Amino acid sequence: MILPYSGHCTCGSVRYHGTAQPSFSWICHCRDCQRTSGGASCPVLYVPQHSLQIEGEPRYHTLLAESGNKVSRGFCANCGSPLFILADLVPDLQGVWASSLDQPDDFEPVVQVWCGSARRWGTLHPQLPRIARAPDAEDFEKILALAAGS
Ligand SMILES: [Zn+2]
Ligand SMILES: [Zn+2]
Numbered sequence: 001m002i003l004p005y006s007g008h009c010t011c012g013s014v015r016y017h018g019t020a021q022p023s024f025s026w027i028c029h030c031r032d033c034q035r036t037s038g039g040a041s042c043p044v045l046y047v048p049q050h051s052l053q054i055e056g057e058p059r060y061h062t063l064l065a066e067s068g069n070k071v072s073r074g075f076c077a078n079c080g081s082p083l084f085i086l087a088d089l090v091p092d093l094q095g096v097w098a099s100s101l102d103q104p105d106d107f108e109p110v111v112q113v114w115c116g117s118a119r120r121w122g123t124l125h126p127q128l129p130r131i132a133r134a135p136d137a138e139d140f141e142k143i144l145a146l147a148a149g150s
Pocket of ligand 1: 078
């Protein structure tokens with residue numbers, strides 16, 4: 001994706017700027033992403049935490065994900081737009097919801113996960129590899145390799 005990138009919530013109270021390529025990007029069809037977004041899936045890029053500058057104060061809601069890992073979801077306390085994900089699974093990275101990007105078409109997902117809970121009325125990406133649930137360690141290596149090659 002083109003660097004630096006930027007994005008913001010609907011009301012503009014929370015803005016961010018990033019200076020590093022995502023370590024990986026994916027589309028997640030898990031139930032938590034569905035509930036949080038109100039949509040069928042969640043497009044997220046995961047970037048090194050230190051490369052992301054956040055202005056404003058997102059609020060975080062922490063929950064135990066279906067995978068058993070702790071996940072904190074960041075949103076604008078003023079307008080409610082979902083913006084960020086902090087996941088125990090990838091402690092050095094921060095997830096950014098691609099829909100909040102100023103250039104959302106720069107988002108390049110390499111895989112789709114939790115396809116087992118994809119909704120009948122949602123759309124699975126026709127070309128991207130599919131993982132039924134959370135990626136295991138072996139899946140993760142493949143995902144990182146795919147992302148490095150993209
Ligand atoms: Zn806002
Ligand atoms: Zn998810």
